[in-house]
Amino acid sequence: MNRELVYQLQAYLDNECTSDEAREISALLSHDPRAKACYEDLRRTKESLRQNEPVYKLPEPGDFYWSKIARGIQNTAQHAQPVQQTTPGAPWWMRLFAPAGVTLAFLALLIFASHFQTRDTSQAIAEIELPSEEASAITFHSEKEGLSVVWLQSQ
Numbered sequence: 001m002n003r004e005l006v007y008q009l010q011a012y013l014d015n016e017c018t019s020d021e022a023r024e025i026s027a028l029l030s031h032d033p034r035a036k037a038c039y040e041d042l043r044r045t046k047e048s049l050r051q052n053e054p055v056y057k058l059p060e061p062g063d064f065y066w067s068k069i070a071r072g073i074q075n076t077a078q079h080a081q082p083v084q085q086t087t088p089g090a091p092w093w094m095r096l097f098a099p100a101g102v103t104l105a106f107l108a109l110l111i112f113a114s115h116f117q118t119r120d121t122s123q124a125i126a127e128i129e130l131p132s133e134e135a136s137a138i139t140f141h142s143e144k145e146g147l148s149v150v151w152l153q154s155q
Contacts, residue, residue, distance in 0.1 A: 001034055009039050013046060 011017050012025040029036050058065045090098075138151040 001038055005035065006038060006042075009035065010042055013039065013042050 008017070008021070008025055012022060017025065029039055060068075135152055135154050138153075140149045140151075141147070
C-alpha cells in the first residue's frame with residue numbers, strides 16, 4: 001500500500017476530505033480488504049490515543065492563571081537591565097602580526113610542497129652502478145606514469 005493512500009485514509013478518518021474524495025475512499029474501503037485493514041488500524045490508533053490522553057487541570061480558573069503569568073513576564077521585562085557587550089580587543093601587535101604570520105606560514109607550506117613535486121628522477125637513474133663487470137643494466141623511465149624500471153642481467 002502506498003503512502004499517498006495511507007494519507008488519504010487518514011484524512012478520511014479525520015473528516016478532512018471533500019465530499020467527492022470521501023465517496024471515492026468509501027467505495028475503495030468496500031472493495032479493497034488491505035485498505036479496509038489499514039483504515040481499521042488507523043481508527044483503533046486514533047481511539048486509543050484519545051482515550052489515554054492525560055487531562056491537565058489548572059490550579060486556578062484559566063483567565064486568572066494566564067493573567068498571572070502575563071504579569072510575571074511584564075514585571076521581569078520592566079526590571080531587567082540591558083546587558084552591555086564588552087568584547088576585549090586584541091592588542092595592537094596581535095592585530096598587526098597575526099595576518100603576516102599566517103601569510104608566512106602559507107608561503108612556507110607552498111615552498112615545501114613544491115620542493116617535493118619537482119624532483120628530477122633522470123639523475124637518479126644515471127647514478128646506478130653495477131657491482132660487477134659481468135652484468136649489464138637496461139633502464140626504462142616513464143614521466144607520464146612516474147615509473148622507473150631497471151633490468152639487470154648477467155652476460
